[in-house]
Amino acid sequence: MLRNLTERQVSVLSYEYNLADGHAYRAWSPQEQAVVDSTPQKFRQVDRRQQDAIEAEYFETFYALGQQTLDTDHFARFPCFTASAGIEIIANYLRLKNLSATLIEPCFDNLKDILLRHQIPLEPIPDDLLEADGDVLTAFLDRITTDALFIVSPNNPTGATVRRPNFERIVDFCARTGKTLILDSCFRFYMPDEDVYDQYKMLADADIDCIVIEDTGKTWPTLELKGPFLSVSKRLVEAISHINSDFLLHVSPFSIDLVTDFLRTSLQDGRSHIRGVAAQNRAVLHAELAGTFLTPVEREHMSVSWLRIDADITSAEVVAELAREGVHVLPGNEFYWTDKSVGDHYVRVALMRDPAMFVKAAARLGDTVRRLTETLAR
Known part of the structure; x- marks a missing residue:
């Protein structure tokens, strides 16, 4: 039994399409790669x-x-x-x-x-x-x-x-x-x-x-x-x-x-790379979700996407269905600490991921939600 959001994040760390935790797991820019390449010398000197x-x-x-x-x-x-x-x-x-x-x-x-x-x-x-x-x-x-x-x-x-x-x-x-x-x-x-x-x-x-x-x-x-x-x-x-x-x-x-x-x-670079990755992945996700019951409601500078569920299905059910398809996101209920039922109408998707991987994860997420949309309409 997963007790909280952190335990849920830890449980999916090794999965390819892990969009659960909000930490930055993305490819390095060329400038960041140069920093990484300097680490052996830095480790010896510091x-x-x-x-x-x-x-x-x-x-x-x-x-x-x-x-x-x-x-x-x-x-x-x-x-x-x-x-x-x-x-x-x-x-x-x-x-x-x-x-x-x-x-x-x-x-x-x-x-x-x-x-x-x-x-x-x-x-x-x-x-x-x-x-x-x-x-x-x-x-x-x-x-x-x-x-x-x-x-x-x-x-x-x-x-x-x-x-x-x-x-x-x-x-x-x-x-x-x-x-x-x-x-x-x-x-x-x-x-x-x-x-x-x-x-x-x-x-x-x-x-x-x-x-x-x-x-x-x-x-x-x-x-x-x-x-x-x-x-x-x-x-x-x-x-x-x-x-x-x-x-x-x-x-x-x-x-x-x-x-x-x-x-x-x-x-x-004036923070352009870190903000650019979030913006690029957000655009991909929003395009995949267009016309589905998941409506983006986050402020568009944020590095996570907060999605409202506009259907008769809970966040736990959405998260479980996505997990069966290998995509891992967070349910919204634990973010609301006075009344968790309010969060039943939301899920959170982390955006700071490698864009090439994110395109695949977002496509699978979108396909799953569209299938759920058809199921709920029956």
Whole structure:
């Protein structure tokens, strides 16, 4: 019995048409291939005595690519093995401080699971409020009674994104009420240029208590060598530091140096390759699904496709039928943590795959759905 979405993803890792997990499994660009070719020499040269310099260069490159201000006076940064491990550290902090949280919905289920394992009282905030009219968002924020606001932007699975005017409202609300803001930005590098703004400067200027979760595993194909980290505002640094030190000594300097080189390739091409792969595979998938009961409803900058089921069939049934045909996707029910039945009307398809493979997987997915469509019409 698969308990959660992560276990479901692990169970299909070895399958050819695995479109389940949102990590980047795609062919390397020529520039990325050159980085991979340099790894033997890098492995021999890098050691932990260079840790501080390697991490400093990584953060500088990461923030430059994200067009964010690197403010070392206001934020401390804590590298971790995975973004999920970072959420575990945050959950420990909330529990030790007896804090409650308002958590975005839908969201990947391990966010909810980790917080609830630490018995953090949770309330939902629908992710469509991130893009709502400002007055509507403000009215909702003013009703929040929890201690922390935990949002994901761009959100997994829908791609809903808090743009600058609403981010200003959220930051102002936290400053006015003393709420802690937790921002998961693990998919930030898929954002179109017109929607990128300097979140870190706004957070530092407002001087609110906040934690930002960053990651690279959803963006670059580095075989799970990645560079997640927490950016922690100054008043929270001591508490987070003590918790963090119980989990790890330090991350691999080789991994951080390697990921830095991958980030540089995206600096050089303005992120065009990583966004181009998602756009190309999305177009293929949408073409295959035209006229079927699966309707794409994700924001089109996202690296996953969120599909609404417009038929009398559940997400579990769709996922099971696709699996019988060798195509593996995620059911939507586990993304909705207050009422899983809402998610019965959705499935999620990962897009960051090799385009040649994706064409074949999408064709098989489309054929299966068309067959199901005919069956349901009888």
